[in-house]
Amino acid sequence: MAAPILALRGVNKSFGPIDVLHDITLEVHAGEVLCLLGDNGAGKSTLIKLMSGVHQPTNGHIEIDGATITLPTPRAASDKGIATVHQFGGTFPLMSIGRSFFVGVEKTKGWGPFKVYDRKGANDIAVKAVRDFGITRIDDGDRLVGGLSGGERQSLAIARAVHFGARVLILDEPTAALGVKQATHVLRIVNEAKRRGLAVIFITHQVMHAMAVGDHFAVLIRGAVAADFHKGEKTREEITDLMAGGASMASLEAEIEIYMNSHGGHPPPPAA
Ligand SMILES: Nc1ncnc2c1ncn2[C@@H]1O[C@H](COP(=O)(O)OP(=O)(O)O)[C@@H](O)[C@H]1O
Numbered sequence: 001m002a003a004p005i006l007a008l009r010g011v012n013k014s015f016g017p018i019d020v021l022h023d024i025t026l027e028v029h030a031g032e033v034l035c036l037l038g039d040n041g042a043g044k045s046t047l048i049k050l051m052s053g054v055h056q057p058t059n060g061h062i063e064i065d066g067a068t069i070t071l072p073t074p075r076a077a078s079d080k081g082i083a084t085v086h087q088f089g090g091t092f093p094l095m096s097i098g099r100s101f102f103v104g105v106e107k108t109k110g111w112g113p114f115k116v117y118d119r120k121g122a123n124d125i126a127v128k129a130v131r132d133f134g135i136t137r138i139d140d141g142d143r144l145v146g147g148l149s150g151g152e153r154q155s156l157a158i159a160r161a162v163h164f165g166a167r168v169l170i171l172d173e174p175t176a177a178l179g180v181k182q183a184t185h186v187l188r189i190v191n192e193a194k195r196r197g198l199a200v201i202f203i204t205h206q207v208m209h210a211m212a213v214g215d216h217f218a219v220l221i222r223g224a225v226a227a228d229f230h231k232g233e234k235t236r237e238e239i240t241d242l243m244a245g246g247a248s249m250a251s252l253e254a255e256i257e258i259y260m261n262s263h264g265g266h267p268p269p270p271a272a
């Protein structure tokens with residue numbers, strides 16, 4: 001197999017006396033979705049901040065295409081093709097779709113003092129980029145980002161990252177705040193990014209979402225990789241249990257389901 005696009009080798013991260021990540025070794029390959037699973041506080045966001053140049057490892061190192069590198073700033077990470085899309089798409093609600101697409105990379109026409117923002121050109125490129133990802137409901141680049149649904153906003157941010165040459169796409173809980181239909185859109189786009197050969201790091205709490213797109217899974221518990229496995233190697237129940245740190249969540253879920261089936265769909269009352 002080719003060298004991973006991105007790898008962490010024996011990475012530790014401490015903030016003063018607090019050890020947040022312990023001896024993390026993880027590889028991300030082109031054309032593969034790595035799902036990073038773990039409970040709140042497990043260290044998922046800290047891990048992606050190391051990959052995106054926000055934090056530096058305390059020990060260990062990062063590799064890109066097999067070569068050791070440092071990512072001293074978020075700019076350095078994006079120059080290496082590592083793009084991070086935050087939960088709400090990281091876009092600007094009061095900006096048009098075309099405008100927001102080119103924030104920081106303003107598309108201008110003309111030259112020198114006559115440079116003007118090329119509204120139509122920007123709109124055409126942005127709308128095409130999003131439509132190429134299968135979001136055909138977006139057809140007007142003058143629409144405000146704030147008028148898009150959560151899933152459309154995520155899609156716009158992902159299409160933008162891919163358009164500007166991202167090789168690694170990091171998605172921090174992209175489906176957490178979305179309804180089923182919206183989440184399905186985002187999952188479809190994750191698959192499309194993978195089909196185009198990107199490496200995707202997909203962070204989620206939702207095992208079903210992870211299983212829908214993941215090729216490779218890592219479960220983080222209290223800052224350590226508690227399990228690292230590939231598609232088909234574990235069942236949904238096993239993954240759910242792992243995420244809960246061994247407590248039998250899956251059997252609890254099954255009990256609740258049995259209760260609800262025999263009680264007209266009502267959940268059990270809280271334990272006294
Ligand atoms: N800058 C920081 N300084 C001190 N502790 C931090 C800092 N950032 C995160 N932590 C701690 O690291 C742990 C993991 O946090 P985080 O990476 O946000 O977890 P997750 O994203 O999995 O919920 C938490 O206990 C959090 O309080």
Ligand SMILES: [Mg+2]
Pocket residue numbers: 044045046
């Ligand atoms: Mg987090």
